[in-house]
Amino acid sequence: MITRFAEVDPVSPDPKIIEEAGELIRNGGLVAFPTETVYGLGGDAFKAESSKKIYAAKGRPSDNPLIVHIADPEAAEKAASDIPETYWLLADAFWPGPLTMIIKKSEAMPEETTGGLDTVAIRLPSHPVAAALIKASGGYIAAPSANASGRPSPTSAKHVKEDLDGRIDMIIDGGSCSIGLESTIVDLSSGKPQILRPGFITKEMLEDVLGEVELDPTLLKPSAGRPKAPGMRYRHYAPQGEMHIYIGEQQAVSERINSELDKAKAYGKRCGVICTEETRDKYEADSVVSVGSRDDVKGAAAEIYAVLRDFDDKGIEVICSEAFSEEGYGLALMNRLYKACGYQVVRV
Ligand code: AMP
Numbered sequence: 001m002i003t004r005f006a007e008v009d010p011v012s013p014d015p016k017i018i019e020e021a022g023e024l025i026r027n028g029g030l031v032a033f034p035t036e037t038v039y040g041l042g043g044d045a046f047k048a049e050s051s052k053k054i055y056a057a058k059g060r061p062s063d064n065p066l067i068v069h070i071a072d073p074e075a076a077e078k079a080a081s082d083i084p085e086t087y088w089l090l091a092d093a094f095w096p097g098p099l100t101m102i103i104k105k106s107e108a109m110p111e112e113t114t115g116g117l118d119t120v121a122i123r124l125p126s127h128p129v130a131a132a133l134i135k136a137s138g139g140y141i142a143a144p145s146a147n148a149s150g151r152p153s154p155t156s157a158k159h160v161k162e163d164l165d166g167r168i169d170m171i172i173d174g175g176s177c178s179i180g181l182e183s184t185i186v187d188l189s190s191g192k193p194q195i196l197r198p199g200f201i202t203k204e205m206l207e208d209v210l211g212e213v214e215l216d217p218t219l220l221k222p223s224a225g226r227p228k229a230p231g232m233r234y235r236h237y238a239p240q241g242e243m244h245i246y247i248g249e250q251q252a253v254s255e256r257i258n259s260e261l262d263k264a265k266a267y268g269k270r271c272g273v274i275c276t277e278e279t280r281d282k283y284e285a286d287s288v289v290s291v292g293s294r295d296d297v298k299g300a301a302a303e304i305y306a307v308l309r310d311f312d313d314k315g316i317e318v319i320c321s322e323a324f325s326e327e328g329y330g331l332a333l334m335n336r337l338y339k340a341c342g343y344q345v346v347r348v
């Protein structure tokens with residue numbers, strides 16, 4: 001298959017290109033498109049065949065459900081049933097934006113899209129290209145991240161091309177994603193609202209609207225059991241190199257990373273370091289990447305997947321990462337780093 005590649009203005013995309021992409025999706029095709037979080041790989045959410053194609057293109061296990069993207073909150077009425085009051089409250093507070101809500105699915109929503117579950121994940125993205133494409137394609141785009149399963153999520157069209165060129169109908173290039181981490185997922189389908197995946201919309205922000213919100217306990221302690229979001233069970237976001245995160249007082253962490261680098265270099269390994277502006281000068285390796293200032297979680301989060309992919313491009317075999325605060329949005333960044341390294345954490 002030849003993948004068509006089209007560049008658009010991220011704020012006011014060419015309506016002809018959006019119409020063409022919308023038609024591809026309406027006819028059962030797949031189109032990758034930018035959102036404010038990461039690039040999505042979209043198909044018609046109501047076509048079981050389209051969802052099957054998404055799993056095949058990504059090499060994704062078919063029990064890992066897709067997120068249904070809509071263009072206005074009321075559209076959930078066709079995709080879902082028994083919509084709780086909490087849905088409308090959160091939609092009002094955070095949509096359009098990087099929040100996904102899990103509610104009961106409707107009869108009409110195919111199980112292929114929901115990975116066999118009786119619930120459905122719904123999000124209303126703010127990116128103008130995503131919003132326009134959802135409308136042009138009939139209102140319901142099922143989309144996971146547009147990466148090959150197991151690779152870091154794509155935050156630019158170049159990343160999508162690396163993973164999916166020749167496997168999907170079209171890639172819309174609308175520049176890089178401003179947030180750079182996947183949406184927060186909150187489960188509203190039973191009991192207390194529970195965060196299944198941390199993201200830009202934090203626990204504190206959700207609690208301001210809903211009162212008490214729980215965290216899936218496996219987010220902080222992987223040994224606590226099976227994560228409720230199927231996608232959180234797989235080793236995800238993984239670079240090819242062997243990665244460890246070093247947690248502790250800054251000076252001690254830098255010393256420990258340097259001693260690990262010395263060891264790895266002695267074996268002739270190519271090494272990479274993820275650090276911050278404050279510590280950048282302390283390291284020497286094949287690739288030392290500062291993801292910005294220590295206090296700027298948003299900046300670091302926006303960079304992190306591109307950094308992991310760049311390490312793969314450079315053939316980095318050993319990756320040492322500093323840790324960040326787990327307060328607020330920091331929890332989302334650390335969750336992705338933990339998953340990238342398969343929870344190989346060294347406390348210094
Ligand atoms: P991605 O868009 O690639 O980040 O993947 C979608 C994420 O949403 C995966 O982690 C899924 O497991 C999760 N998800 C989608 N639908 C549901 C659902 N009904 N219940 C729980 N998690 C879901």
Ligand code: MG
Nearest residue numbers: 144145153231
């Ligand atoms: Mg994904």
